[in-house]
Amino acid sequence: MSATAQTPKAAPRGSTASRAARLLGDRRLPVLVTAALFIAMYVGGLSRYQNYGFAEPQVFLNLFIDNGYLLVAAIGATFVIMSGGIDLSVGSVIGFTTMFTAWLVERQGLPLLLVVPLALAVGAFGGFLMGYVIHNFEIQPFIVTLAGLFLFRGLCLVISKESISINDASVGTLAQTRVSLGLGELSIGALVALAVLGVACYVLHYTRFGRRVYAIGGNEQSALLMGLPLGGTKIAVYTVSGFCSALAGLLFMLYIQSGDPLHAVGMELDAIAAVVIGGTLLTGGSGYVLGTLFGVLVLGLIKSVITFEGTLSSWWTKIATGVLLCAFILIQRTMTSRRKT
Numbered sequence: 001m002s003a004t005a006q007t008p009k010a011a012p013r014g015s016t017a018s019r020a021a022r023l024l025g026d027r028r029l030p031v032l033v034t035a036a037l038f039i040a041m042y043v044g045g046l047s048r049y050q051n052y053g054f055a056e057p058q059v060f061l062n063l064f065i066d067n068g069y070l071l072v073a074a075i076g077a078t079f080v081i082m083s084g085g086i087d088l089s090v091g092s093v094i095g096f097t098t099m100f101t102a103w104l105v106e107r108q109g110l111p112l113l114l115v116v117p118l119a120l121a122v123g124a125f126g127g128f129l130m131g132y133v134i135h136n137f138e139i140q141p142f143i144v145t146l147a148g149l150f151l152f153r154g155l156c157l158v159i160s161k162e163s164i165s166i167n168d169a170s171v172g173t174l175a176q177t178r179v180s181l182g183l184g185e186l187s188i189g190a191l192v193a194l195a196v197l198g199v200a201c202y203v204l205h206y207t208r209f210g211r212r213v214y215a216i217g218g219n220e221q222s223a224l225l226m227g228l229p230l231g232g233t234k235i236a237v238y239t240v241s242g243f244c245s246a247l248a249g250l251l252f253m254l255y256i257q258s259g260d261p262l263h264a265v266g267m268e269l270d271a272i273a274a275v276v277i278g279g280t281l282l283t284g285g286s287g288y289v290l291g292t293l294f295g296v297l298v299l300g301l302i303k304s305v306i307t308f309e310g311t312l313s314s315w316w317t318k319i320a321t322g323v324l325l326c327a328f329i330l331i332q333r334t335m336t337s338r339r340k341t
Helices: 018-024 029-048 055-081 091-109 112-136 141-159 170-177 190-207 208-218 221-225 230-256 267-277 289-309 315-340
Strands: 176-179 185-187
Touching: 018 055, 018 112, 018 208, 018 230, 029 289, 029 315, 055 185, 055 190, 055 208, 055 289, 091 112, 091 141, 091 170, 091 230, 091 267, 112 170, 141 170, 170 176, 185 190, 190 208, 190 230, 190 289, 208 230, 208 315, 221 230, 267 315, 289 315
Parallel strands: none
Antiparallel strands: 176 185
């Protein structure tokens, strides 16, 4: 037999190996995995807790009510991570917003309609400053946003070292308002979070700004050679993150109805975890806002399952989040290595 006859033939185009390679290279795979995980967890909850009211539509809607502020914060983090950066100041900005709002409403007597735009402006300006420093002084985002974390948490303590309860009638009314959807109800905070999700999906996936964010996160040098406004886009994504963090703080304030210097400690890690579990690459350039939604829902569902179980410590939430985070980072690593080959 000749040497030519002994040479193995290449795998057919439609073979199992080639299909697996294409699947691993598909950018939508992490989002689909997260969505499948959420569905599997929810079905598992339905079968295990069917006698405890888990099948009630309101239980599903409560995932949005209880995690609306986290969804908004994670959306802001999605913009930053998509651009190849990181924002560690999210939790501190949320905590500062609750304190700032409570202090102005309760101690200074300002109306909520005036306080809300002030709080959003402060959050957006803080994000703008961090983005400006990152770009113009070429400092790593980790360091700059870590400084922002300490700055905003320190400002919380400057305002007050004690919790400030909010007894304003307008805050109470907004916090208690529910909008009926027929099968259940959603809070104002949940509706705002869903509105932000819709706007973010449009901006990131269907606008020129969104394409710039993807391009910079994918390859910053290539984006620069293409003539894209690198500095303006970087500053803009941190401004968006600061705005979303402040808005998340307002929603968290409605959810808790108080301001506290220790509110939202570590929530930046929850937001980053939701983004990564939702399929956005930590290195940037790939991901979907819809994936972030599923990431938040998975984290919220873990809390709900632990609550229904009744015998598990709340620390199992952190353990489950850590396991999922490691799993999705491994998936990302496999995908990126497959694309390079």
